[in-house]
Every structure is written in C-alpha cells, then in structure tokens.
Amino acid sequence: MRVRAVQKTTQCRDLARMRFKAASLALAFLASVWMASSIRAEESAGVLPSRWVTSLxxxxxxxxxxxxxxxxxxTxxxxxxxxxxxxxxxxxxxxLSRSADQGQTWNRETGHxxxxxxxxRVSAGAAGMLPSGRLVLACHEWQEKPGTVEHxxxxxxxxxxxxxxxxxxxxxxxxFLSDDDGKSWSAAITNVAGGPVATAAMETVFAADGAVWLPVYGPxxxxxxxxxxxxxxxxxxxDVGRSWKFSHWIAKADEAHNIGYGPGDVTVLPDGRWLGxxxxxxxxxxxxxxxxxCRTIxxxxxxxxxxxxxxFLNHGTSTVTLDGRDGEEIMVGxxxxxxxxxxxxxxxGEDWLYQDQVWWCIWYGAGNRGGTRLLKLDEGVLAVYHWMDDKDLSRTQVRSQVIRRATGPTPETKRPTVEKRNLQAKWHMAEAYQLPHIPDAPAGIPIKTLLKLRSGDWICLGFVGSKKADxxxxxxxxxxxxxxxxxxTGPWKKIADIxxxxxxxxxxxTGTGAGTPGAMTQHSSGRLFLxxxxxxxxxxxxxYSDDEGKTWRTIGSMARITGLPAVHEANKIVERKDGSLIFPMQRPFHGESKxxxxxxxxxxxxxxxWSAPIFWxxxxxxxxxxxxxxxxxxxxxxxxAVLNDNDWLGIFRESRGTQSPENAERGPLSMPFLCxxxxxxxxxxWKSSFGFLGVEPDIEALPGGAVMATFRDDNLASVWISYDKGVSWQIQHDPAELPWRTGAAEQSTQWPPGGEPIIRVLDDNTVAVICDSGMIPSGKLLPPDYKPSKEFQGRVQIRFFRSRTAALP
Incomplete structure (x- = not known):
C-alpha cells in the first residue's frame, strides 16, 4: 500500500536500482524456499483418536x-x-425412574x-449406595427470596x-433410606447443629474411614x-445412615473477599486423598x-x-474417577x-487436560438445560441432566447418555514430562477497561489491530463510517x-487516513471474524505489519508501516508468495528472539484433496x-x-506460540460432527472444538491433542515460561494459563467480566463476549487480553436504512494480567 506519491523523475532515476533490488529479492526468495524445503514438516497426524464416545x-x-x-x-x-x-x-x-439396561431405557416409578x-420446593441433592447395598437419597426442602446487588x-x-x-x-x-433397591423409602434422623443454618445436600453420599459421609452447603x-x-x-x-449429625466444615465462606462455596462434590481418590x-x-x-x-484437598x-x-469456570462439579489412561484421572460434568x-x-484436580461435549445446541436457543450429574459405571460414565422438551420449550425432561471409551485407535499413553514453573511466576487477572467512544472512528475498531507501540503509545485502526452492504x-x-x-482510556486521535x-x-x-483488517503486529525494529x-x-x-502507522506500503499477495491457489485468515504473526517471523495461515480445504x-x-x-509454506x-x-x-x-x-528454540504450541478450531443429524435449536450441534x-x-x-470448547483462539508464550490461551467460550470470554508448557492447564479466567446487569451476556441480539481475542505481551510483568465484550448492542455507527439482524459486535475490552511479583498501577 502506498500513500505517498512518487514523482516520475524519481522513478526513472531509480529504475536501475529497483531492477537490481528485485533480482536480489528473487535470489533471497529462492534461498528461503531452499531453507524451507530442508525443514518442511513431516506428515503429522491430524485426526485425533476419539477418547470418548457419547451415546444418543x-x-x-x-x-x-x-x-x-x-x-x-x-442399586x-x-x-x-x-x-x-x-x-x-x-x-x-x-x-424416580429406573433402568435395567445401563441407561438405554427407563421406566418411571409410581408415586414420589x-x-x-x-x-x-424440594430438590434431590445427593445420592449413594453404601457397601451394604442400602441406598441413601438426600433432599432439601427450600424457599428463597432474592435481594439486591449494588456497585x-x-x-x-x-x-x-x-x-x-x-x-x-x-x-x-x-x-431417605431404601433397603429394597429403591422400591420403598424411610426417613433418617438429621441434626445439623453447628452446620449451615439453611442446609442443602450436594452430589454424592459415600462411605470412608469407618463412617458414611454426606456433603452439605449453606450459610x-x-x-x-x-x-x-x-x-x-x-x-x-x-449407624449406616439411620441418623446423621453435622461433623465439620470443609470450607466456610470467605467474608473478607465476598466468596461463597457450594454446591460441590467430594471424591475419595485411589491414593486415599479426598478431593473437594x-x-x-x-x-x-x-x-x-x-x-x-475451586479445588480443595x-x-x-x-x-x-x-x-x-x-x-476453571463451570456450572456443575459432579466428579467421577477414571482409569488413569493417558493421565486422565477424573471427569467433571x-x-x-x-x-x-x-x-x-x-x-x-490440580491440572486439567481438555473438555468435550455430551449434547450441544446453539448458545441462544430457548429452553432450560443443565443440572449435569455423573455416575461411574463398569464401562463408562452415565451423564444425567435436564433438557428442554422436543416439542414444548416450556417443559423439561430428564435425559441420560453414556460416555464410553472409544473402541478405535487410542491416544498414546505417555504425556510429555515438563516441570512446572515456580509458583512466584503465576499470573493473576487484574483491571479491565472498555475502549471509549472514539469520535474519529464512530463505526468501531478492528479488535486485533489494537496494540501498545514500543514507543509507549497505543495504536489501532478505526472505521470512519458505515454503509448498508450485501x-x-x-x-x-x-x-x-x-x-x-x-x-x-483515551483520548484517541486520528493520525492518518488509510x-x-x-x-x-x-x-x-466489519463483522466478527471477517479479517478486514487482520491482526496488526509490531516487530522489534518498530515495523508494523498489517x-x-x-x-x-x-x-x-x-x-507494513515504518512510521508507526502514518503511511503504509505493500509487501505482496501471500497466495502469490506461497504459490498456493488461495490463502485464508491472518490472525497472528509471531516474532522469535532472533527477530525472524512466523506467519500462520489457512490453505482452504477442498473435499478429498488431502x-x-x-x-x-x-x-x-x-x-x-518468505519461505515456502510449511504445513503443520x-x-x-x-x-x-x-x-x-x-x-x-x-x-x-x-x-x-514459540516457547523456546525447540518447543512450539499451536491451537486451531475443528468441527468434529454429531451423534445424529444436526438441530441447532434442540441439539445436537457440531460446536467447534479447539485442538x-x-x-x-x-x-x-507435530502431535495434536484435544483442547477446549470454543472458537477464535489465540495462544502466547508469557514471560517466565507460562503459556496463555484465549478464545470465545460459549457465551463468555475465556483465558486458560499453563505452567508446564501447555501439557496441562492450571487455571481459567473470564477476561470479559465487567459490571454488567444480570443476563447482559445472554441477549440473543448480539454476539456473546470474548470474540476475536488477542494476547499482547506488554512487558515482563504485564499481559493484555483484548476482545469483544459483546455486551452493548452494536457498538457501531450503523447506516440509517440498516435493518438489525441477530448478530452485532460490542465494545472492545482490554483486560490486564499481571505476574504475582508485579505491582498494580
């Protein structure tokens, strides 16, 4: 892109010099192609072996x-x-309902x-079978009144x-107790003195250490x-469940930080430890x-x-132990x-490996769904939950699905062994801001162009107006x-039209994911790439620009440079310590072309x-x-993300298919996965592994050795942090948490938060995650004759993360 005029006399005077430069560049390009041929990626397995198969x-x-x-x-x-x-x-x-064939069919029991x-109201909070075969069902009869939340x-x-x-x-x-497989029930005696003043049962009744235990929660x-x-x-x-008394607290509410706990699950692990x-x-x-x-041990x-x-962030804590294959020890529904x-x-529960779906629909689909509980079977795991009725969305039904180990090829059982970093290297989520309205760019900004220049100022591109278009x-x-x-936080001023x-x-x-413009990056030399x-x-x-965005020039077509018929996406350019660049893109996939x-x-x-394309x-x-x-x-x-001279991490979106024909409103839906x-x-x-549930990812190596991945997760933003080079993940945050009213993220007339996130490393102690907050309808200046549709972009939000040793501003 050229925005300066070049005089014809200058062109004539420099013609010979330009021809010599072109010849030099051609030789350099051939050399880079030779370099690439020596490091071309080998054929790497791209289809991951299914770990778990979920029934209908x-x-x-x-x-x-x-x-x-x-x-x-x-029973x-x-x-x-x-x-x-x-x-x-x-x-x-x-x-009650009963199944005699491991959850394939069910028969409703009479009465209640x-x-x-x-x-x-009365809720079924916890259940379990004791070694004697006695069944315990713990319920709580409750009533509540909402209060107020003020800033x-x-x-x-x-x-x-x-x-x-x-x-x-x-x-x-x-x-309640049953000694005849749940055909009849009798009430047990309970004494909650010293415990919650409003006691509710949660998850699993279990026998351990010579007694029977029932987890409860409440104020x-x-x-x-x-x-x-x-x-x-x-x-x-x-006395085998006939009478109960409150024993002791696992975790009281943290009143100093306004954190409450419960419900939850307590599991006795194979090594004898108790996991909460x-x-x-x-x-x-x-x-x-x-x-x-939250994990307690x-x-x-x-x-x-x-x-x-x-x-991590989750509704539900129902936990079962697994067989330990490939290091997979617990599953949480x-x-x-x-x-x-x-x-x-x-x-x-210290480290988390990946997430997978059981049954999925479009995120703004109407109806009530949730309440997931897991139960370990001889072969697999039973998931029960409530879901909207197929014909009447005002009703819900209870469903079950069995999650079994795949019978086909299985993943390798050995994970890379990486020592975790010192705890002092941990990162915490800090302050956040929304980009203010910018009069010079009333139609918004492309999210991934926002960055902090090495000279200290912030820069981005902005749209000066909008028009109706197809x-x-x-x-x-x-x-x-x-x-x-x-x-x-501004004020922002226009420095140039582009x-x-x-x-x-x-x-x-200007829509989310359109890629115009793409992700802007600044090289250590000061050059900006767009x-x-x-x-x-x-x-x-x-x-590129060599004057901090005032003027721009064109390097060329990446399809022509790579020799590919077409290329898509430009979400990242990575600079290595030696100043060299890595530019990932997508070569469009065509049917059976392989x-x-x-x-x-x-x-x-x-x-x-640039080198020849290296497929990974x-x-x-x-x-x-x-x-x-x-x-x-x-x-x-x-x-x-390049971690060091040898280790790289990649992240990408994949659609995997569904158990039955797709139905976006009721499920199933081939929700994109992140591998x-x-x-x-x-x-x-390269070797691939399952990752997260989401779209539009970014991944970055942080100072001190940690790795951060961010993406749009369902209808929230998501950040995961790893302290063992991405082998496992230690904590998840929502970087789009801001002072919004209840239900703001669930509006069906706009994108959910977290769209188009990008990670910017600002210094050794500070990282910014920039994404679409998804909260304010449009956030754009729309043409007068524009008819709104379901999806808009929201404001741009900047969330800072700081290392534990860094001081807040």
Missing part, C-alpha cells in the same frame, strides 16, 4: 411439566435409579419419595466491587444469608460473574482441608448455555484510519521475503467414532 440421549423422566436437577445412583441389583424434582404448577415433589409443603466502588481503576444484600433462604435437610449465619454467601461441610453417620471440587461464587465481582470450580481422611483455589459437557483432569452483517465500513492515544491497496478489492465487512483479507476471501495482502489446511511461512528479513495440521476427512453426522474436517482460526498441537523440533513435526 435416552429420556429418563418425560416432561409432563418441569423435571429438573436429577441425581443418579446404582445393589445393578439397576440405575434417577431422582429429580417434578414441578407442576405450585407442587414440587421428588420422583417426598413432596414439598406449600410455598416450598460499591471502583478501586483501583478498572477493578469493580459489589455488595449483595437482602437475600433470604430457608432450607431443611431430608434424608453459617444470618449475616451470610443476607449476603448470599455459603460454605461447605460434611454430615456424618455412624466446590462451586466458588465471587459475590464481590457482581452478578454477571460466572461460578468457579485433604490428606487426612477429610479432617483438614486446603484453602480452596480457583481452577457441567453445563453452559449451549449444553452439557465434561472436563478431564489429572493430579487430583455482507454477512448487512453493513460495511466506508473508510479506515489509524488512531493513537497515550493511554488506553487507503486500501487495489488488490484488497475495497472494504467489505495483513488484509481480500474481498473475495481468497488471498491475504501483507502491508491437502493440509494449516500452514506457516517464515521470514528472516522483516517480512520482505491436517484433516484427511475421516469421521470421528460415534459422530457420523454434521459438519466436520474443517480446520481454521489458528495461532502459534492443541505440539512440536518439539522447531516446528518440523
């Missing part, structure tokens, strides 16, 4: 009205029982176990604090009740904040417990707005400019010349076991 759903309890929050238990005879709350008008009762009194202060800048007050909850624990006094706080403790029975995975409710962060799964048979630590999923972990979102920008500010190179074909879309997607989506035009769709190119001269991930078109329907074999949205890939030989060969 079976209806355990049909939807006469509302049937929600199921628990499952195995002495081997049959399965599911208990759930049945809500009909003003009545609430616990009903317990019915709530007027004005109350208290912003301290320091970008960090918001809230106060919850006026909440009321009453809850009575009710425990410890009226002050915690008023603030919507709760803690988790244990009920104990010494508790829902952490960070009330001080507001009512938009997602619940955390006991090494003395549940007597004392570690302080709960945040691990959960749910999000899209549907039902599970997370696989190791090392007693694009994915119905509008397109009228022009682009470069913007600059000394501070992220004409598009003729090869681009004009501005065509890849531009052509309007026909078949090429990337690479441009072409690798993901590749990268290298440059050693600040982007003037492929999909030959083989379907996954158990997923014969839906879209698949589509790899895209890629990012790379991880690793190279230990400087990008030559």
């Amino acid at each position: 759903p079976s209806v355990a309890i049909a939807s006469e009205h509302q049937v929600i929050e199921p628990v499952a238990v195995r 002495r005879s081997g049959s399965l029982l599911v208990a759930a709350e049945h809500v009909a008008k003003s009545e609430s009762a616990i009903v 176990v317990v019915q709530a009194k007027d004005g109350y 208290v202060r912003e301290e320091p800048a970008g960090v918001h604090h809230y106060r919850w007050s006026g909440y009321h909850r009453a809850s009575v624990l009710k425990v 410890s006094d009226e002050k915690q009740t008023d603030a919507a706080l709760s803690g988790v403790g244990l009920m104990r029975s010494d 995975l508790l829902q952490g409710n960070h009330r001080g962060l507001g009512d938009y904040t997602r619940p955390r799964v 006991s090494s003395d048979a549940g007597r004392t417990w570690s302080v709960p630590e945040q691990k 959960g749910w999000k707005d899209r549907g039902i999923h599970f997370t696989v972990g190791t090392n007693a 694009t994915a979102y119905g509008f397109a920008p009228t022009g682009v400019c470069a913007l600059r500010s000394a501070k992220i 004409p598009m190179p003729p090869e681009v074909g004009g501005l065509f879309d 890849p531009l997607s052509t309007s026909n989506r078949k090429d990337i035009i690479l441009t 072409q690798h769709p993901l590749f990268y190119v290298r440059s050693r001269d600040r982007g003037e010349t 991930a492929t999909h030959p078109g083989t379907r996954y076991e158990g997923l014969p329907h839906g879209s698949f074999a589509d790899l895209r949205e890629t990012s790379l 991880l890939a690793r190279s230990t030989d400087d990008g030559r060969t």
Whole structure:
C-alpha cells in the first residue's frame, strides 16, 4: 500500500536500482524456499483418536411439566435409579425412574419419595449406595427470596466491587433410606447443629474411614444469608445412615473477599486423598460473574482441608474417577448455555487436560438445560441432566447418555514430562477497561489491530463510517484510519487516513471474524505489519508501516508468495528472539484433496521475503467414532506460540460432527472444538491433542515460561494459563467480566463476549487480553436504512494480567 506519491523523475532515476533490488529479492526468495524445503514438516497426524464416545440421549423422566436437577445412583441389583424434582404448577415433589439396561431405557416409578409443603420446593441433592447395598437419597426442602446487588466502588481503576444484600433462604435437610433397591423409602434422623443454618445436600453420599459421609452447603449465619454467601461441610453417620449429625466444615465462606462455596462434590481418590471440587461464587465481582470450580484437598481422611483455589469456570462439579489412561484421572460434568459437557483432569484436580461435549445446541436457543450429574459405571460414565422438551420449550425432561471409551485407535499413553514453573511466576487477572467512544472512528475498531507501540503509545485502526452492504452483517465500513492515544482510556486521535491497496478489492465487512483488517503486529525494529483479507476471501495482502502507522506500503499477495491457489485468515504473526517471523495461515480445504489446511511461512528479513509454506495440521476427512453426522474436517482460526528454540504450541478450531443429524435449536450441534498441537523440533513435526470448547483462539508464550490461551467460550470470554508448557492447564479466567446487569451476556441480539481475542505481551510483568465484550448492542455507527439482524459486535475490552511479583498501577 502506498500513500505517498512518487514523482516520475524519481522513478526513472531509480529504475536501475529497483531492477537490481528485485533480482536480489528473487535470489533471497529462492534461498528461503531452499531453507524451507530442508525443514518442511513431516506428515503429522491430524485426526485425533476419539477418547470418548457419547451415546444418543435416552429420556429418563418425560416432561409432563418441569423435571429438573436429577441425581443418579446404582442399586445393589445393578439397576440405575434417577431422582429429580417434578414441578407442576405450585407442587414440587421428588420422583424416580429406573433402568435395567445401563441407561438405554427407563421406566418411571409410581408415586414420589417426598413432596414439598406449600410455598416450598424440594430438590434431590445427593445420592449413594453404601457397601451394604442400602441406598441413601438426600433432599432439601427450600424457599428463597432474592435481594439486591449494588456497585460499591471502583478501586483501583478498572477493578469493580459489589455488595449483595437482602437475600433470604430457608432450607431443611431430608434424608431417605431404601433397603429394597429403591422400591420403598424411610426417613433418617438429621441434626445439623453447628452446620449451615439453611442446609442443602450436594452430589454424592459415600462411605470412608469407618463412617458414611454426606456433603452439605449453606450459610453459617444470618449475616451470610443476607449476603448470599455459603460454605461447605460434611454430615456424618455412624449407624449406616439411620441418623446423621453435622461433623465439620470443609470450607466456610470467605467474608473478607465476598466468596461463597457450594454446591460441590467430594471424591475419595485411589491414593486415599479426598478431593473437594466446590462451586466458588465471587459475590464481590457482581452478578454477571460466572461460578468457579475451586479445588480443595485433604490428606487426612477429610479432617483438614486446603484453602480452596480457583481452577476453571463451570456450572456443575459432579466428579467421577477414571482409569488413569493417558493421565486422565477424573471427569467433571457441567453445563453452559449451549449444553452439557465434561472436563478431564489429572493430579487430583490440580491440572486439567481438555473438555468435550455430551449434547450441544446453539448458545441462544430457548429452553432450560443443565443440572449435569455423573455416575461411574463398569464401562463408562452415565451423564444425567435436564433438557428442554422436543416439542414444548416450556417443559423439561430428564435425559441420560453414556460416555464410553472409544473402541478405535487410542491416544498414546505417555504425556510429555515438563516441570512446572515456580509458583512466584503465576499470573493473576487484574483491571479491565472498555475502549471509549472514539469520535474519529464512530463505526468501531478492528479488535486485533489494537496494540501498545514500543514507543509507549497505543495504536489501532478505526472505521470512519458505515454503509448498508450485501455482507454477512448487512453493513460495511466506508473508510479506515489509524488512531493513537497515550493511554488506553483515551483520548484517541486520528493520525492518518488509510487507503486500501487495489488488490484488497475495497472494504467489505466489519463483522466478527471477517479479517478486514487482520491482526496488526509490531516487530522489534518498530515495523508494523498489517495483513488484509481480500474481498473475495481468497488471498491475504501483507502491508507494513515504518512510521508507526502514518503511511503504509505493500509487501505482496501471500497466495502469490506461497504459490498456493488461495490463502485464508491472518490472525497472528509471531516474532522469535532472533527477530525472524512466523506467519500462520489457512490453505482452504477442498473435499478429498488431502491437502493440509494449516500452514506457516517464515521470514528472516522483516517480512520482505518468505519461505515456502510449511504445513503443520491436517484433516484427511475421516469421521470421528460415534459422530457420523454434521459438519466436520474443517480446520481454521489458528495461532502459534514459540516457547523456546525447540518447543512450539499451536491451537486451531475443528468441527468434529454429531451423534445424529444436526438441530441447532434442540441439539445436537457440531460446536467447534479447539485442538492443541505440539512440536518439539522447531516446528518440523507435530502431535495434536484435544483442547477446549470454543472458537477464535489465540495462544502466547508469557514471560517466565507460562503459556496463555484465549478464545470465545460459549457465551463468555475465556483465558486458560499453563505452567508446564501447555501439557496441562492450571487455571481459567473470564477476561470479559465487567459490571454488567444480570443476563447482559445472554441477549440473543448480539454476539456473546470474548470474540476475536488477542494476547499482547506488554512487558515482563504485564499481559493484555483484548476482545469483544459483546455486551452493548452494536457498538457501531450503523447506516440509517440498516435493518438489525441477530448478530452485532460490542465494545472492545482490554483486560490486564499481571505476574504475582508485579505491582498494580
């Protein structure tokens, strides 16, 4: 792209010099091609062996009205029982269903176990079978009144604090026993003195250390009740469940930080330790904040417990132990707005490996879904949950699905051994800001162009206006400019208008994922790189600026440079310590062509010349076991991170297919997955593994050796951090948590938060994650004749992460 005129006399005078330079560049390009041929990636396995295969759903309890929050238990005879709350008008009762064939078919039991009194509801909280064969079903009869959530202060800048007050909850624990496989039930005696003042049962009843244990949660006094706080403790029975008394607390509410715990699950691990995975409710962060799964561990048979630590974001904590293959030790069931999923972990919940789905639909689909509980079977895991009725969305039914190990090729059982970094290298989520309205760019900014210059100022591109157009979102920008500010919070000023190179074909879309413009990057020399997607989506035009965005020049067409018929996407350019560049892109996949769709190119001269394409991930078109329907074999949205001279990490999006024909509103839906890939030989060969549930990823090596991955996860933003080079992941955050009203992220008229995220390393102690907050409808200046559709972009948000040794500003 040239924005300066060049006089004809100057062109004539420099013609010989330009010809000599062109010849030199051609020789350099041939040399780079020779270099690439010597390091071309070998054929790397691109289709991952299926780890788990999920059966089609079976209806355990049909939807006469509302049937929600199921628990499952195995009986002495081997049959399965599911208990759930049945809500009909003003009545609430616990009903049962039985399966004699491991969850394939179910028969509703007559009658109910317990019915709530007027004005109350009753929930099935926990269940278990004792060694004697006795069944224990713990319920709680409850009533609650919502309070208010108010914003208290912003301290320091970008960090918001809230106060919850006026909440009321009453809850009575009710425990029932059965010695005839659940055909009849009798009430046990309970004494909750010293425990929660409003006691609720949670997850699993188990026998250990000579007693029977029932985890419970609730507030410890009226002050915690008023603030919507709760803690988790244990009920104990010494007479095979006939009577129960509160034993002790596992984790009380942290009133100093406004964090409550519960519900949750307690699991006795094969090594004898007790693992508690508790829902952490960070009330001080507001009512938009997602619940955390917090880990606490006991090494003395549940007597004392570690302080709960945040691990990942999840509704649901139901936990089962696995067989340990490939280091997979535990599975945790959960749910999000899209549907039902599970997370696989190791090392007693300290490290997390990957996530997978059970049943999925479009994220804004109507209906009630959730309540996931897991039950270990002889062969596999039973997942029970509630889901909207197929015909009437006002009703819910209880479903079951069996999750089994795949029967086909299995992953290698040995994981790379990497020593975790010192705890002092940990990163924490700090302050966040939204980019303010910029008068010079009223139609918004391309998210991935926002960065901090090495000279200290912030820069981005902006759209100067919009017009109605035949694009994915119905509008397109009228022009682009470069913007600059000394501070992220502004004021922002235009420094130059930027004409598009003729090869681009004009501005065509401002929608999420359009790639116009792409991700802007600054080289250590100060040069800015800006890849531009052509309007026909078949090429990337690479441009650069050597004066911090005031003027721009064109390097060329990446399709022509690589010799490929077409290239897509330009989400990342990585600079190595030696100043060389790595530029990942996508080669469009065509049916049975067997072409690798993901590749990268290298440059050693600040982007003037590039190597031949080096392919690193492929999909030959083989379907996954158990997923014969839906879209698949589509790899895209890629990012790379170089950890050192040998180790690289890659992340990319993949569609895997579905168990039955796709149905976006009811499920199943081939929700895109994020796969991880690793190279230990400087990008030559790769091995892939399952990763996360989401889209639009970025991955980055952080100072001190940690790795960060970010993406749009369901209807929230997501950041995972690894301290062992991406072999496992230690903590997840939501970088788009801001002071929004309840339900703001769930509006169906805009994109959810977290779109188009990019990680910017600012210094050794500071990292910024920049993404679409997804909260404000549009956030764009739209043409007057534009008719709104379902999807818009929101404001741009900047979330800072700081190392533990770094001081806040």
